[in-house]
Amino acid sequence: MTDWTLCIDFGTAYSKAAAAPADAWSRFEPSMVRPLMLSGHHHHGNPFLLDSAVFVDEGRVLFGRAAIARADALGDKKRMALKSFKTLLSVSDLDRALNTNAPLSIDPHRIFQMRDLIVLYLAFLLEAVEQACAADTLVAGATRMSRRYAAPAWRSGDSAGMHQVIVQLFGEAEAFRALVGKKLMSPDGLPLSTISSALPKALANARAMDIGLIFEATAAAAYTSVGLEDAGSHLIVVDMGAGTTDIAALARVGARTIELPEARVTMKQAGDFIDRIIANLVIENASWARSKDDQSELWNVLMRQMRDIKESVFADGRATLRHRGKNITLSMRDIERDADFKAFYKNLSEAFAHGLMVVRGDAVLRGQTEVQAIAVGGGAAAPFIQGLLKKKTTRATPRVVARPATPDWAHAREFQGNLAPVFPQLAISIGGALAPDDMLAARGGVSPVAAVRTDIEAAPD
Amino acid sequence: MPAAAKPKAKPPARGASKKGAARKRAAPAASLAGALAEAAWAEADLALAEALAYLDEAQGAGDQAAYADVLELVAQSLSRAARKRGLARLGKLGAREAYDANLHDLNGAGSRPPKTVRVEARGVARGGDVLVKTRVGRLGAPKRP
Ligand SMILES: Nc1ncnc2c1ncn2[C@@H]1O[C@H](COP(=O)(O)OP(=O)(O)OP(=O)(O)O)[C@@H](O)[C@H]1O
Ligand SMILES: [Mg+2]
Numbered sequence: 001m002t003d004w005t006l007c008i009d010f011g012t013a014y015s016k017a018a019a020a021p022a023d024a025w026s027r028f029e030p031s032m033v034r035p036l037m038l039s040g041h042h043h044h045g046n047p048f049l050l051d052s053a054v055f056v057d058e059g060r061v062l063f064g065r066a067a068i069a070r071a072d073a074l075g076d077k078k079r080m081a082l083k084s085f086k087t088l089l090s091v092s093d094l095d096r097a098l099n100t101n102a103p104l105s106i107d108p109h110r111i112f113q114m115r116d117l118i119v120l121y122l123a124f125l126l127e128a129v130e131q132a133c134a135a136d137t138l139v140a141g142a143t144r145m146s147r148r149y150a151a152p153a154w155r156s157g158d159s160a161g162m163h164q165v166i167v168q169l170f171g172e173a174e175a176f177r178a179l180v181g182k183k184l185m186s187p188d189g190l191p192l193s194t195i196s197s198a199l200p201k202a203l204a205n206a207r208a209m210d211i212g213l214i215f216e217a218t219a220a221a222a223y224t225s226v227g228l229e230d231a232g233s234h235l236i237v238v239d240m241g242a243g244t245t246d247i248a249a250l251a252r253v254g255a256r257t258i259e260l261p262e263a264r265v266t267m268k269q270a271g272d273f274i275d276r277i278i279a280n281l282v283i284e285n286a287s288w289a290r291s292k293d294d295q296s297e298l299w300n301v302l303m304r305q306m307r308d309i310k311e312s313v314f315a316d317g318r319a320t321l322r323h324r325g326k327n328i329t330l331s332m333r334d335i336e337r338d339a340d341f342k343a344f345y346k347n348l349s350e351a352f353a354h355g356l357m358v359v360r361g362d363a364v365l366r367g368q369t370e371v372q373a374i375a376v377g378g379g380a381a382a383p384f385i386q387g388l389l390k391k392k393t394t395r396a397t398p399r400v401v402a403r404p405a406t407p408d409w410a411h412a413r414e415f416q417g418n419l420a421p422v423f424p425q426l427a428i429s430i431g432g433a434l435a436p437d438d439m440l441a442a443r444g445g446v447s448p449v450a451a452v453r454t455d456i457e458a459a460p461d
Numbered sequence: 462m463p464a465a466a467k468p469k470a471k472p473p474a475r476g477a478s479k480k481g482a483a484r485k486r487a488a489p490a491a492s493l494a495g496a497l498a499e500a501a502w503a504e505a506d507l508a509l510a511e512a513l514a515y516l517d518e519a520q521g522a523g524d525q526a527a528y529a530d531v532l533e534l535v536a537q538s539l540s541r542a543a544r545k546r547g548l549a550r551l552g553k554l555g556a557r558e559a560y561d562a563n564l565h566d567l568n569g570a571g572s573r574p575p576k577t578v579r580v581e582a583r584g585v586a587r588g589g590d591v592l593v594k595t596r597v598g599r600l601g602a603p604k605r606p
Contacts, residue, residue, distance in 0.1 A: 031493075034493055035493070035497075037496055044503070046500055046504070047499075047500050048500065311544065312537055312540070312541065315540070315544060316537070316540060319537065320533050320534055322534060327530045327533065327534070329533075408589075411547075411587070411588025411589060414494055415493075415494055415497060416494050416497070417501075417546060417547035417548075417587045417588065418494070418497035418498045418500070418501040418547060419497055419547075420547045420588060421501060421544060421545055421546070421547045422500070
């Protein structure tokens with residue numbers, strides 16, 4: 001097998017990527033699903049997650065985990081790493097947003113526009129993908145690699161327009177990567193001098209990128225139903241990531257999977273929002289932390305451990321944190337009583353109910369009796385999301401069946417139990433790699449690997 | 462677009478990155494299963510180490526309240542380690558379930574297994590594999606400590 005498909009999930013907090021044989025959809029074999037170790041070059045942290053972050057330092061620009069570490073080490077409130085830039089891609093006037101200057105806290109030199117920083121990050125991401133592919137014994141043998149990226153169906157009706165802009169950004173990033181190559185992965189980042197000589201060239205000579213677009217929800221449908229004889233015809237997906245919570249519905253019509261756009265909702269509250277609620281609650285209750293310094297110290301301690309805190313709260317209903325020899329306990333109930341959370345939850349359940357109405361309506365029209373519901377993303381295990389999926393509906397048909405965030409195949413023996421715990425977060429990239437071409441929202445072609453894998457010295461084609 | 466750079470002499474602190482270069486992940490993802498396991502174990506190891514440290518603290522705790530506080534942390538760290546390795550709890554403490562010899566270990570003596578039992582200690586599973594069966598008791602039987 002030498003034809004492979006690669007899917008990049010450029011997330012608000014983390015980018016992920018996975019590869020699968022091009023015929024995986026029709027001849028599914030779990031062991032051939034390859035999540036890629038985008039952070040394999042780091043010695044700590046999850047190697048499958050590439051932090052979506054850029055830090056503009058004195059004389060250089062740092063990427064990913066190194067960017068976050070550097071910003072943390074500086075501990076300067078006026079200097080920040082650029083994060084969550086994916087949300088920028090969702091605005092209606094994308095060109096204008098990209099041409100905005102980066103804020104001073106991000107770029108003290110006042111030399112970068114948002115577009116520059118995004119292109120730089122994408123180049124880093126493409127290089128990480130490249131190296132991860134080369135390091136994977138199976139993927140490294142690919143002779144052809146067709147590529148797609150996953151994105152939410154942000155703008156109703158204009159995903160084609162958005163796709164063009166993003167393909168252009170990827171093309172510029174690829175051109176930049178061709179000029180700079182492996183240096184992108186240096187833990188010390190790239191010197192500004194390198195960037196200022198290479199970036200203008202790259203922007204002026206974007207490479208033609210063959211990269212398709214798959215909606216994130218469609219990717220979720222793909223991994224849920226791959227290899228299943230009894231895959232449902234209708235599916236509602238709730239994806240709670242870091243930056244957004246997205247609801248989307250899909251219907252299978254013959255061999256095709258279509259999205260039901262009326263069901264689609266994107267909320268700007270997700271993991272990051274829950275983080276702030278938790279941190280504020282803890283600080284409010286910590287009567288001993290009244291001074292600004294104590295509070296900001298506690299805030300930092302909380303943020304560093306936030307993922308573990310959330311995981312415990314979601315799984316066990318509570319989390320305990322030891323700080324200055326004292327236990328601080330926070331429960332899911334505390335969160336549920338918070339006014340901001342309540343407002344979010346109300347919106348979320350209304351959006352879910354609406355989406356469910358749309359997808360059940362479509363199921364009825366097509367003579368189907370079942371709708372499947374699934375949660376994906378880092379927040380998939382949240383009890384308030386799982387609760388929505390399992391909520392009783394007033395009318396009995398079509399019935400709603402909650403599917404587990406981790407499909408049965410991810411428990412296959414060959415993964416030795418270690419894929420399942422990380423699966424929900426990698427799910428979109430995996431589903432995107434498994435999905436057949438007719439599930440794409442916009443097409444890209446197939447490029448021979450020679451063109452995909454361009455090293456610095458490669459002759460121009 | 463960036464103007465010509467004015468690189469200042471100060472390089473960024475490298476922190477852990479030097480060490481990182483020396484102890485890069487051993488073999489490059491020879492097997493995906495190996496890489497997944499390594500990643501899961503790295504996180505689980507940390508949680509286990511925490512649990513051990515808290516355990517010492519619990520054993521030295523001066524009073525009941527301090528003991529309970531630390532025990533909570535031991536439990537939390539152990540649960541986290543287990544989750545990282547894909548282990549999940551089976552059932553809910555105190556819940557009534559239909560007795561199933563494949564899933565349940567019945568506490569106490571008795572000739573015939575009852576139809577319904579109460580969960581006294583949750584079992585542990587990974588995917589479809591039950592590693593430790595759920596400990597259950599007969600309804601109405603005195604709860605075991
Ligand atoms: N085990 C876990 N339990 C709870 N929360 C988690 C867990 N793992 C990750 N998260 C949270 O999930 C979020 C990241 O999830 P994910 O990688 O799906 O987001 P993303 O794809 O980067 O964002 P988006 O989809 O919004 O663009 C973070 O808020 C993180 O803290
Ligand atoms: Mg996401």
